Amino acid sequence: MATGRTDPQRRDRIIDAALDLIADEGVAGISHRKVAARAGVPLGSMTYHFQSMEELLREAFGRFAATIVALFEERLGAAGDPDEARAAVVDLVHDLSSGDQRQLVLTHELYTLAARQPAYRELTRAWMRRSRDILEQHFPPDTARQLDALIEGLSLHRALDTEPHDRALTAEAVARITRAG
Known part of the structure; x- marks a missing residue:
């Protein structure tokens, strides 16, 4: 080696x-x-x-959060107007809730640490801030905050439900929050 x-x-x-x-x-x-x-x-x-396992965990979860933010940037960066941004949010929900469970498990392991330890809470706050900054390129700040929570919640529900909802229901929820449709 x-x-x-x-x-x-x-x-x-x-x-x-x-x-x-x-x-x-x-x-x-x-x-x-x-x-x-x-x-x-x-x-x-x-x-x-x-220097410690804590340092490794913070680095690891920081890298993980950066991959999710990169997905937000990829999806929403290509949107040229509000309708495309809404479609990108729908894509995000479905991308984040499909496939293997690795991402879901990592997200919830981080959230569990954040609920107990301030250092991880700061990491999740920074992640949310970065996600909202990307959403705010297309939506007002309050709407971006609501969309960020919607993305997290719908992704979780779709990933864990035995009969996940379809894209039309996601699109309807996004439209309601963004007052479109």
């Missing part, structure tokens, strides 16, 4: 491994040893790159 100097991706692999473990076992199941094994790095790399 390469040393830290010749393995510039090691830190990133550790963060990715931590996210994978959290998705598989939850925050309670994570340890330095498990993360090192999953990342394929020596155990000593953990303390070389991260």
